[in-house]
Amino acid sequence: MGPAVMSETITTPKAPTPKPWIEAIHAYVPGKSKGKDGRPLIKLSANENPLGTSEAALAAKAAAPALYPDPDSTALRTAIGARHGIDPARVVMGTGSDELLNLAAQGYAGLGDEVIYVRYGFSVYDIAARRCGATPVVAPDADYGTDVDALLALVTERTRVVFVANPNNPTGSYLPKGEIARLHAALPSDVLLVLDQAYGEYVAREDEDGALALAAAHDNVLVTRTFSKIFGLAGERIGWGTGAPGIVATLNRIRGPFNVSSTGQAMAEAALADTAFVEASRVHNRDERTRFVAKLEALGNHGLRPLPSQANFVLTLFEGALTAEAAFDGLADRGYIVRWLPGQGLPQALRITIGKSADMDAIADALREMAEAAK
DSSP, rough: OOOOOOOOOOOOOOOOOOOHHHHHHHOOOOOOOBBBTTTEEESSSOOOOTTTHHHHHHHHHHHSSSSSOOOOOOHHHHHHHHHHHGGGGGGGEEHHHHHHHHHHHHHOOTTOOOOEEEETTTTHHHHHHHTTTOEEEOOOOOOOOTHHHHHHTOOOTEEEEEESSSTTTTTOOOHHHHHHHHHHHHTTTTSEEEEOOTTGGSSGGGGGOOHHHHHOOOEEEEEEEESSSSOGGGGGOOOEEEEHHHHHHHHHHOOOOSSSHHHHHHHHHHHHHOHHHHHHHHHHHHHHHHHHHHHHTEEEGTEEEEOOOOOEEEEEOSSSSOOHHHHHHHHTTTTTOEEEEEGGGGEEEEEEEEEHHHHHHHHHHHHHHHHHHHO
């Protein structure tokens, strides 16, 4: 009998497997800056400030040290507190407000819990919910806006976080102070209400929604803001939030230890102090948005419908012969990139950032030309 033959079993190495709730995430898609052919275009797809950045902020950037930043952003938190009448100890900094939105879900929700937001809300809310294993629950909209009763109807014993952007992105809709207060009053005290005010500085002062006062008075409200929009610091990634001491402590436990750079801290502090630049940006946006909306409303017989906006963009619906996709391509051919949002359930709409006067006139004229040709 010959020697025994040993059979070899070949085992395929196993690769790490992500959690199923992570695999369910659709990665965030930013606004594009180039056409399909790679050509750089005038970018009106990311809601950036067309006036650029405060000269004071740019000077602060040049003087900032290339060292580890203050991990607590002490000077910046103090400046924010002084500007808004908030105890700096109740201010938490983030790598953009996006980090804080994710941390809010991570800190208060997990497997078996639910996170509620409105349909056509900011796409990061879905990511934040799924990232921590929670179940996203989407409330019906009210003509593309936030419906308080629809949100409240979905609250259950599993609800842990409710996200509301005010003004909302990408629709521009806005809930008045009374509706925000009504929403908060009807929520259970153990549900965290996150009021995302990324575009809050664009809102007319008389229309202020009372979010900061709610955060100061209650234990279950977090307000988030950003330096990316009116302050013109999108590339620096600086956000902040305020809420009860317990909320701030929770977010500080899980945020990055050096999450706001030295440069970012210095630029944000300088930008906050440059009130003339902020006011000029607010006035430019208000005036150009009013002019642009009037031109689009004149195209109503061609099926174009701009939604009311309190932000620095206008979501325009294409309900006639000219489609949003065709308008998107036509604007790109003319040198402009805007935001077409089929991935957010809005294939019939374009979100158009308010830019410089000449650019808004050119876009309105191009849309008129395309709409008349399509009729």
